[in-house]
Amino acid sequence: MFLSGRSTPRTFVIDGSNIHDIPSFYDEINRVFMGGEDWKLGPSLDALDDMLYGGYGALQGSGPVVLIWRGMERNRTDLGVEATRAYYRAKMDAPDRYNVARINDDLAALERGEGATYFEIICEILAGHPRIEVRAES
Numbered sequence: 001m002f003l004s005g006r007s008t009p010r011t012f013v014i015d016g017s018n019i020h021d022i023p024s025f026y027d028e029i030n031r032v033f034m035g036g037e038d039w040k041l042g043p044s045l046d047a048l049d050d051m052l053y054g055g056y057g058a059l060q061g062s063g064p065v066v067l068i069w070r071g072m073e074r075n076r077t078d079l080g081v082e083a084t085r086a087y088y089r090a091k092m093d094a095p096d097r098y099n100v101a102r103i104n105d106d107l108a109a110l111e112r113g114e115g116a117t118y119f120e121i122i123c124e125i126l127a128g129h130p131r132i133e134v135r136a137e138s
Helices: 021-031 045-052 070-078 083-092 101-112 120-127
Strands: 010-015 065-070 132-137
Touching: 010 021, 010 070, 021 045, 021 083, 045 120, 065 070, 065 120, 083 101, 083 120, 120 132
Parallel strands: 010 065, 065 132
Antiparallel strands: none
């Protein structure tokens, strides 16, 4: 069910074959959603979440959306434990910009098999947007 006055959803397609790591995930997000903008999203989960709210890019003012993610299951590995570990370690190298204690806790949880991977965090963010229906395709 979509929570909008627009009855026909707009469809967007993420091509998972273009995704191999976190930077290439954002390259694909920018290709799909930011093509008409004169700026691009950086590798930021907060920026991704903001963009999905529809404040800018292809989703600006958008009603219901169907997001087809081709190769989503393969991207689960591409954005899995190894990519997430590297993401956290890079943040720990910038203690003036990030809460290193929290990141260290997140990394420890990941290493114990209890923490979310980058892919899982993306999925949580997508799930937080009820007007966006995600469909995985092989």
